[in-house]
Amino acid sequence: xxxxxxxxxxxxxxxxxERVFNPTLEGKPLVVLSNNDGCVxxxxxxxxxxxxxxxxxxxxxxxxxxxxxxIAFSSNYALYADMSNRVMAILASFSPSQEVYSIDECFLDLxxxxxxxxxxxxxxxxxxxxxxxxxxxxVGIAPTKTLAKLVNHVAKKRPQxxxxxxxxxxxxxxxxxxxxxxxxxxxxxxxxxHSAHLQQIGILTVRDLRQASPKMxxxxxxxxxxxxxxxxxxxxxxxxxxxxxxKKQIMSSRSFGRPVFALDELAESVASYMSRAAEKLRRQxxxxxxxxxxxxxxxxxxxxPQYSHGMILPxxxxxxxxxxxxxxxxxxxRRLYRPGFAYAKTGVMLTEIIAATQxxxxxxxxxxxxxxxxxxxxxxxxxxQAYGRGTIRLxxxxxxxxxxxRAGRRSPSFTTCLAEIPIARAI
Amino acid sequence: MVPLPGIPILATSVPAGFxxxxxxxxxxxxxxxxxxxxxxxxxxxxxxAGDSMVGFGIHHGDLLVVDRAIDAVDRSVVIAVVDGDFTVxxxxxxxxxxxxxxxSATHSDIFVGEEQTLTVWGVVRWSIxxxxxxxxxxx
Numbered sequence: 001x002x003x004x005x006x007x008x009x010x011x012x013x014x015x016x017x018e019r020v021f022n023p024t025l026e027g028k029p030l031v032v033l034s035n036n037d038g039c040v041x042x043x044x045x046x047x048x049x050x051x052x053x054x055x056x057x058x059x060x061x062x063x064x065x066x067x068x069x070x071i072a073f074s075s076n077y078a079l080y081a082d083m084s085n086r087v088m089a090i091l092a093s094f095s096p097s098q099e100v101y102s103i104d105e106c107f108l109d110l111x112x113x114x115x116x117x118x119x120x121x122x123x124x125x126x127x128x129x130x131x132x133x134x135x136x137x138x139v140g141i142a143p144t145k146t147l148a149k150l151v152n153h154v155a156k157k158r159p160q161x162x163x164x165x166x167x168x169x170x171x172x173x174x175x176x177x178x179x180x181x182x183x184x185x186x187x188x189x190x191x192x193x194h195s196a197h198l199q200q201i202g203i204l205t206v207r208d209l210r211q212a213s214p215k216m217x218x219x220x221x222x223x224x225x226x227x228x229x230x231x232x233x234x235x236x237x238x239x240x241x242x243x244x245x246x247k248k249q250i251m252s253s254r255s256f257g258r259p260v261f262a263l264d265e266l267a268e269s270v271a272s273y274m275s276r277a278a279e280k281l282r283r284q285x286x287x288x289x290x291x292x293x294x295x296x297x298x299x300x301x302x303x304x305p306q307y308s309h310g311m312i313l314p315x316x317x318x319x320x321x322x323x324x325x326x327x328x329x330x331x332x333x334r335r336l337y338r339p340g341f342a343y344a345k346t347g348v349m350l351t352e353i354i355a356a357t358q359x360x361x362x363x364x365x366x367x368x369x370x371x372x373x374x375x376x377x378x379x380x381x382x383x384x385q386a387y388g389r390g391t392i393r394l395x396x397x398x399x400x401x402x403x404x405x406r407a408g409r410r411s412p413s414f415t416t417c418l419a420e421i422p423i424a425r426a427i
Numbered sequence: 428m429v430p431l432p433g434i435p436i437l438a439t440s441v442p443a444g445f446x447x448x449x450x451x452x453x454x455x456x457x458x459x460x461x462x463x464x465x466x467x468x469x470x471x472x473x474x475x476a477g478d479s480m481v482g483f484g485i486h487h488g489d490l491l492v493v494d495r496a497i498d499a500v501d502r503s504v505v506i507a508v509v510d511g512d513f514t515v516x517x518x519x520x521x522x523x524x525x526x527x528x529x530x531s532a533t534h535s536d537i538f539v540g541e542e543q544t545l546t547v548w549g550v551v552r553w554s555i556x557x558x559x560x561x562x563x564x565x566x
Contacts, residue, residue, distance in 0.1 A: 024511035132469035426477035
């Protein structure tokens, strides 16, 4: 019997989250903008139908948006993350083997759940998520991950499947016809670059790629692409990854709401991003052995003088203490800083990451200081979890944070902040 | 245990001393989340604005625990979408359709005919009413 892997993917996830708490948005075109309200990162179906492309800068379509009544939101990551956690928890109740692949999609291994029919099981997932959290999802079921991705796309685009497409239920002829209609760029892992190359050698549709000689593909592309061909033929090459591996690098960066000139303000931003990164580091129980910082001006303002530079500082001892990491980052920033530039962005990265349990004790360990540091960081994390991010923070992060990015169109944090929960009228 | 300053000692704490006689009988403290929330993925909090539901013990400013996983039955208090707004009402099935009743004589009911669509967003399980408020923070 073939494997039955399901890929469940939320439709227009960010836009759909906004709609759950704002029913007046139903049926209206809406877009969600990236950090600093820069580019379109999510679109409702209505906005897609108006020809709004992914990634287009907001200022380029503001006129169009006005004419068609397109509603724009700043990204509300607190809301999206909470809704994502809810979706993943609901789906976890449908199978013990789950790989959360991204904020809005996950794989489930459906082995053992054939009793009621997989397609029906997929429909049950769909209605549970629609009902419990109000989000529309589509389900693709197939023997391999690559095929599950592909038929998920089919379930989304073709209404006759009613949101669930099961590859294992399709006849050979149906599969052949379907794949002949899909462009090769729809295949998972075939990027724009690869699809241009594939087209040059006459591989235009998914069917063409499926029938291509694996040897030739390996020679002309890579072993990865060869695996894709095998997966398209129903031979599983990619396993379900149920445990997310601890991250080897942790990044935190953001563009400013306005150009920043002063070292003090840059230092505030670097301290603030480093605090976030350190929090993430502690959450995965790791220590960082090196700190990287970079600064840059706005490359789109071509007439302004440009400067962009980054530097790494290795630490004497791996640590997860915000104070030490921030101090290191500020040292790097002072080295990088050149006066007279209009800085648009800074970022920090933690590297040389090891598990806290892997740390080698040394002869000169300050065990008392380490225990105190651990307790302090634990307390800081607990307080910020309970009372909101940044409730307690280093003074180095600044109080006003004038450089902070714009998010003027952000919807309330409906599910994560008591002061912002939805209002029900009783009038 | 806080070690004396300046004296490095083993960083891990070693269990010692007389074991508590209550250890064997320790139980989890009462958790309101467990009591109030039946389906945690499907539960949302909503704030009440207005006095039309006082007859059901729901007051202005109360915190509603709304469950989307349960069915609204006749006489359930629900969050309904009325003209795009969240509205808290009691759902009553009548032969001609559905009546969204308010809990106050001065507020009118809303009739929803069979041909109209009614969106029930969730079912109100609990209303949390603050009784004591400290003088400085009272609204």
